[in-house]
Amino acid sequence: MITQVSDSLYTQLVKTYEGNLPTSEPHSLDEIRRQAFDRFKSQGFPTVKREDWKYTNVQPLVGRGYAFEAEPAALDEATIEAAAIPGLDAYRVVLVDGIYRADLSTAKDVPGLSVMPITEAFERLCFAKYFSEYADKTDNPFVALNTALFTQGLFIEVGKNQQLDKPIHIIHVAVTDRPLFTQVRNLYVMSTFAEAEIIESFVTQTGADHNLNNVVSELVVRENAKLQHYYLQLGSAQSHYLTHTEIYQEKHSLYNHYNCTFPGATFVRNNINVRLGDSEVESHLYGVTLTAENQFVDNHTIVDHLKPHCESYEWYKNITQDTSTAVFNGKIFVRQDAQKTNAFQQNNNMLIGEKSAVYTKPQLEIFADDVKCSHGCTIGQFDNEALFYLRARGISEAQARVLLVHAFAFDVTSRFANTTVRAYVEHLVEKGLKVG
Amino acid sequence: MLSIRNLHASVEDKAILKGLDLEVKAGEVHAIMGPNGSGKSTLGNVLAGRESYEVTEGEVLLDGKDLLDLAPEDRAREGVFLAFQYPVEIPGVSNINFLKTALNEIREYKGLPPMEARDFLNRVKEKQKLVEFDAKLANRSLNEGFSGGEKKRNEIFQLAMLDPKLAILDETDSGLDIDALRIVARGVNQLRSKDNAFIVITHYQRLLEYIVPDFVHVLYNGRIVRSGTKELALELEEKGYDWIKETVDAEGAV
Numbered sequence A: 001m002i003t004q005v006s007d008s009l010y011t012q013l014v015k016t017y018e019g020n021l022p023t024s025e026p027h028s029l030d031e032i033r034r035q036a037f038d039r040f041k042s043q044g045f046p047t048v049k050r051e052d053w054k055y056t057n058v059q060p061l062v063g064r065g066y067a068f069e070a071e072p073a074a075l076d077e078a079t080i081e082a083a084a085i086p087g088l089d090a091y092r093v094v095l096v097d098g099i100y101r102a103d104l105s106t107a108k109d110v111p112g113l114s115v116m117p118i119t120e121a122f123e124r125l126c127f128a129k130y131f132s133e134y135a136d137k138t139d140n141p142f143v144a145l146n147t148a149l150f151t152q153g154l155f156i157e158v159g160k161n162q163q164l165d166k167p168i169h170i171i172h173v174a175v176t177d178r179p180l181f182t183q184v185r186n187l188y189v190m191s192t193f194a195e196a197e198i199i200e201s202f203v204t205q206t207g208a209d210h211n212l213n214n215v216v217s218e219l220v221v222r223e224n225a226k227l228q229h230y231y232l233q234l235g236s237a238q239s240h241y242l243t244h245t246e247i248y249q250e251k252h253s254l255y256n257h258y259n260c261t262f263p264g265a266t267f268v269r270n271n272i273n274v275r276l277g278d279s280e281v282e283s284h285l286y287g288v289t290l291t292a293e294n295q296f297v298d299n300h301t302i303v304d305h306l307k308p309h310c311e312s313y314e315w316y317k318n319i320t321q322d323t324s325t326a327v328f329n330g331k332i333f334v335r336q337d338a339q340k341t342n343a344f345q346q347n348n349n350m351l352i353g354e355k356s357a358v359y360t361k362p363q364l365e366i367f368a369d370d371v372k373c374s375h376g377c378t379i380g381q382f383d384n385e386a387l388f389y390l391r392a393r394g395i396s397e398a399q400a401r402v403l404l405v406h407a408f409a410f411d412v413t414s415r416f417a418n419t420t421v422r423a424y425v426e427h428l429v430e431k432g433l434k435v436g
Numbered sequence B: 001m002l003s004i005r006n007l008h009a010s011v012e013d014k015a016i017l018k019g020l021d022l023e024v025k026a027g028e029v030h031a032i033m034g035p036n037g038s039g040k041s042t043l044g045n046v047l048a049g050r051e052s053y054e055v056t057e058g059e060v061l062l063d064g065k066d067l068l069d070l071a072p073e074d075r076a077r078e079g080v081f082l083a084f085q086y087p088v089e090i091p092g093v094s095n096i097n098f099l100k101t102a103l104n105e106i107r108e109y110k111g112l113p114p115m116e117a118r119d120f121l122n123r124v125k126e127k128q129k130l131v132e133f134d135a136k137l138a139n140r141s142l143n144e145g146f147s148g149g150e151k152k153r154n155e156i157f158q159l160a161m162l163d164p165k166l167a168i169l170d171e172t173d174s175g176l177d178i179d180a181l182r183i184v185a186r187g188v189n190q191l192r193s194k195d196n197a198f199i200v201i202t203h204y205q206r207l208l209e210y211i212v213p214d215f216v217h218v219l220y221n222g223r224i225v226r227s228g229t230k231e232l233a234l235e236l237e238e239k240g241y242d243w244i245k246e247t248v249d250a251e252g253a254v
Ligand SMILES: Nc1ncnc2c1ncn2[C@@H]1O[C@H](COP(=O)(O)OP(=O)(O)OP(=O)(O)O)[C@@H](O)[C@H]1O
Pocket: B011, B012, B016, B034, B035, B036, B037, B038, B039, B040, B041, B042, B043, B052, B085
């Protein structure tokens, strides 16, 4: 008998949703969902034969059964407490298995800030304008699936000229007590001249069952707006994440993404695509990934220079322990129009675990002639000379390792705009490092 | 203070130290000289605990405590300090953070509380002055971009900060200009006390004019083959090592 392993979930999805997709007012969304579902059906789940999924085998994840609807589960206060960032004063937003919890949100009645479940934003002008406008142009089948099926997620709009006085801290909690496959859809719009900071923590409640989270976020940073955006991946072994983050930037805007992953979640695939859609745009993508045990973390980024006079700066660092695997794939497109582009990319890897692995691939596609592009990539291990030097001054081996890993991550952590988050991340790196 | 008996050590199965004996008492300065490749740095590294060196025989006691049993950091906390022949550059680790961590870990080992930030900074200032080391340390990474001489001076500055019992200076004089040499020597002389001891590895008699040793030893082929007072260094300067090699090799042949 020849069956693809992934058949079970694929079949289950088609059986459940064929002719039975979520529907809502206004009905313009229904057609988008139908088309997306058709795209998903024809593509199916990706296999390692696809270049973008070469090292990322989703078959074990999609070869099993899931519930598709989250049931209200008991959220422990302790889970939220544990996800709080020490010393950070922020507007808090909580999503439990993707469902917005109004009762736990403190981002209410803030002038110029709208935060609501995405399902309540369907009638908004900017929803009609931006929803599925960019993410669905990619060939990621998980985006198509998400577009077709999502019934939850978050909508944020920061109004024109609004500069938020505090960051927004979004806590995504996996709580489910049965195997669950979620489709979470977010849309964040930064209006012209708006400035904000969005920090997203991904956590798992103790005792949660196996969960696979397909999170698609679309972000629009309008003219002259500025957004600082953090991902703190703190999930535990039961949690698996497929995230697709699609950012569209307008003229004179700034978008900084800080992507941090720590030991815990078994499987993480992040797609982060930044489209520099007009001139004088600036984008920074930073990443720190610290993995342990059998973890698999894959960061695929695209920096897409569409117009002239833009600058992008990307620096990702991976530190792999035990038998874990990290993947970095950084695509930079410089389109024909994008003269005077300045694009920088750097990826450094430190393999601590002798059996850990790193796959890294820069991909530059340049169609303009007057551009400055540079990229580099290194793979190394612990510097034993440095380790001995530190120990010979009385510093314990554990502390010496912490110092050296901090030093390795420094190029990235030192760029964090928020020093409280930076201190938190450095602390998590320290905590996630194994001694010996 | 330090007693080394019949020390044998090898690297990658190659025997380098072949039965080395040395007694160092508190308050003393011992100079070790010897041709290239004779095992001087190996001795320093073995004392400091570098793991690539395997001790195959012999013992090393520091105030009666078996040093060879201890991890490198515990040796440092017990008071051993090796000023490296080739100090390592560690980008991203700040000089100040490094020193504070080292100092406080040593203090913790001795049951002392961490040093107050202000006391620490005062100490940094005071010791920098002592070794006339005015490199801006605050925002710079450990040894990164330091000139050869600055690295050596940084070693002596660290020595002053950590105040060890036994300091081993491995060719601290090489790469120093004449003024720097005098300054470093002056620093070391001020740090000398009846409670600590120095082992000074050098190729040049000149350093020993500034740091006057109580004993001079010649290390050759993994053993100490001559010991004497500072006049021995003068004699070596004059005659080179051949006469020693010849006599030792002849003795060995007997
Ligand atoms: N890590 C190592 N691997 C292989 N051989 C080594 C290693 N360290 C030292 N050796 C060898 O051991 C011998 C002694 O070296 P050592 O550095 O102790 O000499 P030295 O007396 O300090 O010389 P110099 O005066 O040149 O500094 C040399 O032959 C050297 O090549």
